[in-house]
Amino acid sequence: MKPEHVDMVQWDMVRNQIDSDFGAGVTKRILGSLTPVSLPRGKGISFYLVPPNWLQILDRDFKPFTPLSLGIWLGDLVEGKFRLSLPVLERVQEFTSNLLIVSRQGAESFTYGRSILKESVNKIDPSLLRGQKVFILNESNECLGLAALSVDAYKINRLAKDRLVAKNLVDIGWYIRRLS
Amino acid sequence: MERRHWCLNPRANGSDRILIGKEQRKRAKELAKQYGYLPYMIERYVVLWGEQEAIQFLKACERPIKKSIRLNTLRATVEETLSRLKAKGVRLKKVPWLETGYIADFRRISPGSLLEHMRGFYYVQGVPSMTVAEALSPQPDSLVVDMAAAPGGKTTHMAQMMNNSGVVVSIEQDRLRTASLESNIHRCGVTSSIVLRGDSRKLDQLGIAPDYILLDAPCSGEGLIALDPSRKRSKSMADIRFCATKQDALLDVAISSLAPGGTLVYSTCSIAPEENEFVIDDLLKRRPEMKIVPINIEFGIPAYPNPYGVELHESLTLARRFLPHKHDLEGFFICRIEKEESS
Numbered sequence: 410m411k412p413e414h415v416d417m418v419q420w421d422m423v424r425n426q427i428d429s430d431f432g433a434g435v436t437k438r439i440l441g442s443l444t445p446v447s448l449p450r451g452k453g454i455s456f457y458l459v460p461p462n463w464l465q466i467l468d469r470d471f472k473p474f475t476p477l478s479l480g481i482w483l484g485d486l487v488e489g490k491f492r493l494s495l496p497v498l499e500r501v502q503e504f505t506s507n508l509l510i511v512s513r514q515g516a517e518s519f520t521y522g523r524s525i526l527k528e529s530v531n532k533i534d535p536s537l538l539r540g541q542k543v544f545i546l547n548e549s550n551e552c553l554g555l556a557a558l559s560v561d562a563y564k565i566n567r568l569a570k571d572r573l574v575a576k577n578l579v580d581i582g583w584y585i586r587r588l589s
Numbered sequence: 590m591e592r593r594h595w596c597l598n599p600r601a602n603g604s605d606r607i608l609i610g611k612e613q614r615k616r617a618k619e620l621a622k623q624y625g626y627l628p629y630m631i632e633r634y635v636v637l638w639g640e641q642e643a644i645q646f647l648k649a650c651e652r653p654i655k656k657s658i659r660l661n662t663l664r665a666t667v668e669e670t671l672s673r674l675k676a677k678g679v680r681l682k683k684v685p686w687l688e689t690g691y692i693a694d695f696r697r698i699s700p701g702s703l704l705e706h707m708r709g710f711y712y713v714q715g716v717p718s719m720t721v722a723e724a725l726s727p728q729p730d731s732l733v734v735d736m737a738a739a740p741g742g743k744t745t746h747m748a749q750m751m752n753n754s755g756v757v758v759s760i761e762q763d764r765l766r767t768a769s770l771e772s773n774i775h776r777c778g779v780t781s782s783i784v785l786r787g788d789s790r791k792l793d794q795l796g797i798a799p800d801y802i803l804l805d806a807p808c809s810g811e812g813l814i815a816l817d818p819s820r821k822r823s824k825s826m827a828d829i830r831f832c833a834t835k836q837d838a839l840l841d842v843a844i845s846s847l848a849p850g851g852t853l854v855y856s857t858c859s860i861a862p863e864e865n866e867f868v869i870d871d872l873l874k875r876r877p878e879m880k881i882v883p884i885n886i887e888f889g890i891p892a893y894p895n896p897y898g899v900e901l902h903e904s905l906t907l908a909r910r911f912l913p914h915k916h917d918l919e920g921f922f923i924c925r926i927e928k929e930e931s932s
């Protein structure tokens with residue numbers, strides 16, 4: 410197993426999903442001058458971004474070692490679905506307006522893996538729709554993770570305070586939970 | 590004259606033995622009982638340091654070690670992290686010889702629970718561990734190999750020192766530990782690493798010639814007794830020899846792979862001369878193209894050129910040790926070695 414240049418069909422799926430979730434051209438902007446490469450992982454394929462001058466190092470048989478990750482981990486494609494990686498969220502967040510700002514308590518419980526309830530919502534763009542992926546930010550605009558809206562944003566005000574607004578997809582507490 | 594017993598064999602090949610007197614042995618046995626250690630350990634301490642210093646060591650290992658953190662400049666400036674942590678009531682004191690190392694009193698807060706930790710603004714790491722990467726001091730844009738990388742304290746530190754330029758190849762054999770390695774790399778914003786799972790004793794098969802190699806070797810952990818009191822009874826002399834054999838093999842392949850003129854730092858979290866001075870002394874005999882060089886930062890004390898009374902290469906005094914009873918830190922050994930340009 411070694412890092413490979415990306416398969417164009419798979420890469421198109423990745424790009425389409427990122428751009429449709431977060432805005433046209435976002436993939437190109439995160440990519441900048443980096444080159445995407447892929448590694449098989451479990452049932453899926455992981456994508457990484459590396460500087461072009463790494464291709465020389467990568468162009469070898471890594472035997473008897475197994476490469477696990479390299480450069481910037483972009484995310485994983487599993488059964489046709491692409492999931493952005495946690496470390497790349499902050500980079501994507503810069504280029505999108507899919508943002509949900511949450512209260513202090515909401516921020517804390519989100520980093521324990523919980524979802525966002527109405528009572529934690531401080532601010533959201535009312536044009537965002539149910540099913541859309543939104544970045545969860547704390548009151549200081551720090552990115553805490555990604556969630557999927559479970560209701561159209563303009564309807565949030567009508568909800569009771571304990572109703573689910575956005576389902577946790579990934580949060581930065583994962584780094585710590587993964588260690589334990 | 591006091592009767593003396595052959596007691597220990599610090600070298601795997603049996604060429605040297607150390608002597609312990611009957612009285613010393615009796616005293617060691619008493620101390621072992623008093624402090625809960627296996628007697629062979631105390632016998633070695635008594636021969637290595639004398640009884641008084643051995644007792645100081647035993648007492649120091651009963652004291653807790655202060656928490657310390659390394660501020661990660663890949664994620665935030667030193668000033669920003671300091672001010673955020675201070676605002677949360679964390680008391681911080683800079684470690685004089687480290688760029689980004691601080692003794693940290695988190696009081697009632699768990700250091701892993703803060704947002705700043707999740708965001709990778711700091712890494713909870715022992716002061717000796719931080720000193721290791723600074724002793725290697727890899728230059729930006731170089732090719733570095735970390736031969737025993739998990740959970741990633743030193744990989745992330747080196748990537749930080751190189752500001753994510755160059756490449757850090759991080760190798761780890763243990764499947765579970767690679768998960769923490771990857772997690773720490775991502776959390777700390779490291780983008781210049783390639784993580785490989787496998788046995789570093791096969792590094793030469795990778796076909797690369799690193800400018801720097803860090804071998805933070807798997808060891809018996811005899812420097813961590815204050816953190817893990819079970820170590821007082823968990824390892825035998827045979828375990829220490831087993832580690833030393835592995836350390837020899839890792840060092841050999843490191844040196845074969847290192848670029849001419851390249852630099853290697855060998856470190857262990859063990860105070861055992863059998864895993865440190867003896868290993869390096871043997872290496873210098875096997876590999877004349879290698880020489881120990883000074884470390885350009887002031888810390889610890891010189892390593893021992895004649896542990897247990899066995900004369901070793903005098904340049905071993907250029908390597909450094911941290912000792913619990915002298916520095917109130919984990920016991921550590923750090924040695925910087927260079928490969929001849931023309932080799």
Ligand SMILES: C[S@@+](CC[C@H](N)C(=O)[O-])C[C@H]1O[C@@H](n2cnc3c(N)ncnc32)[C@H](O)[C@@H]1O
Nearest residue numbers: 737738739740741742743762763788789805807
């Ligand atoms: C002292 S720990 C390294 C700590 C690490 N350098 C850090 O700063 O976080 C030694 C590591 O070496 C790994 N190891 C042991 N033998 C190995 C081998 N032959 N090849 C690669 N890794 C090995 C162990 O699993 C362990 O994770």
